[in-house]
Amino acid sequence: MTYIIEKQLLTINQKTLISKSFVIAHESGNANNTGSLSLENEIAYMKRMAQKNGSFTSHWVGGGGRIIQIAQTGKVQYGAGKNANPHAYAQVELARTSNTVWFKKDYLAYVWLLKKLAKEAGVPNSLNTGTTLASKGIKTHHWISNNLGGTTHTDPDAYLMQNGISLTQFAHDLSTTTQQEVLSPSSPTQPNHLYHIVVKGDSLWSIAKKYHTTLTWLKTINLLSSETILIGQKLIISTNFSNLAPLSQFAIIKTFQKTLGIKQDGLFGPVTKQSLICLVQKTIGSKPDGYWGPESASKMRILKNGFFGWDVYVVQAFLIGNYHLKLGPPDKQYGPKTTEAVKQFQLNFGLLADGITGPKTCQKLFS
Structure with a gap:
């Protein structure tokens, strides 16, 4: 399916981007605006904000599958903080709705648009891969907060999950090749x-x-x-539970922050990453400086199914930081779940998906 993008472009000057690294997925965050005119209300408000040098994004989705563009792509928009805005080719907001039929239509349009914009920007349509500016692709506002800073928003995670769409499902739908595959019968379309x-x-x-x-x-x-x-x-x-509630990413990160002896804030930020790298460097006998370089890479063993140790623990922790939550808390055991998570990570980064953590996988994972 192809959507019509309605254009209501603002008459404002937009600055030149530093890079076209990201397409950012947002949602309005306005629980008081979920009626039939929620899209129109959000756009009217954002236009007023933009004219006052306030925040604005390039696109809005809502109203049962409508797409409205209000600012130019490929130029700076102000929706995701000072660290991400100069690198965002486009930023897409999802208006809220209390109508479940409308949500499904909105979601399909949202996924279609994000994939289209990623193709225009020349970035992967993978979701939330990597942890740095060099990790190009589609990012949630929450990923920006966790990895780049300059903002504290956690959208669109909770709104999508309230409507039965986990981040795993969202990532899957963005990576599909045809619109018909999105929300297919094999995927949960209703809240579970x-x-x-x-x-x-x-x-x-x-x-x-x-x-x-x-x-x-x-x-x-x-x-x-x-x-x-x-x-x-x-x-x-x-x-999307089976029998017991899985731990959230926040809770799992806190478990290994406790092990590391650092502040337990549940965020996968620079201090946590450096502490994990220091742990693996101590394990392999490299200088524990918190930065992954050639010396550490040369001493790191190649990890695969059946291995056990603190180096496995660190790999698991970094996978959790990259939203591979099915692993659960790190346990130092390189088993089937770890192998599968590594394969998915490798696919996201265009690596050979063999489930083995070698030098190339470590470089992407620890960068």
Whole structure:
């Protein structure tokens, strides 16, 4: 399916980009604007902001599958912070809706547009790969916050998950070759969540502890602005579950931050990455400076199924930082789950997908 892109271009001057490295996926974050005119309301507001030298993006999607462009692509937009804006070919906002039929149409248009813009920019249509400016592709605003800084937003993760779309599903849909494959019958099109009904005596903290997750995760996925909950309230605990709720990325990162003895903020930032690299450098007998270079690479063993050790632990931790969450907390055992996660990482970066962590995979993973 091909969509019509309606153009309502702003009459403003846009600066020249430094690079065309990213296409950034956003959502409005406005829980009070979900009606039939949510798209129009968001665009009107953003146009006013842009005229006042405020934030703006190139595209909006909403209204049951409409796409509206309000700013030029290939020029600076102000939607993802000072570190990412000069490198974003396009930035796409998704307007919220309370209409499940509209959401599905919006999502299909959103995926189609992000893939189209990635092709125009000459970047991969892989989602959230890598951790640096050199890691080109489609990025969520949350990835920008975690890896580049200059912003603290975590969209569009929670809004997509509330509608049954996990980041894994989102990445899969962006990587498909045809629109018909998106939200195919083999993929969950309806929310398949684990829920908890609040009863007397519950607190958000006790619920987080019960399901082995975090306050931050529960607030994010349920779009809560505080820890206040009400008896009878239905809370989402996780999405696309089998029997037990998987730990969120925040919670898993905290587990290895605790092991590393650093601040447990649940974010895969520079301090965490450098600490992990120091750990593997100590393991292989290289200078523990926190930076991956030729000396460390030459001493790193090639890891594959059946291996065990702290070097495996670090590889697992970096995979978690790159959203391969099915691994669970690092356990130092290079088993089938680790092999599969490495294969997916290798595919995302155009490497030979053999599931073996060799020099080229380490270079991409630790950069």
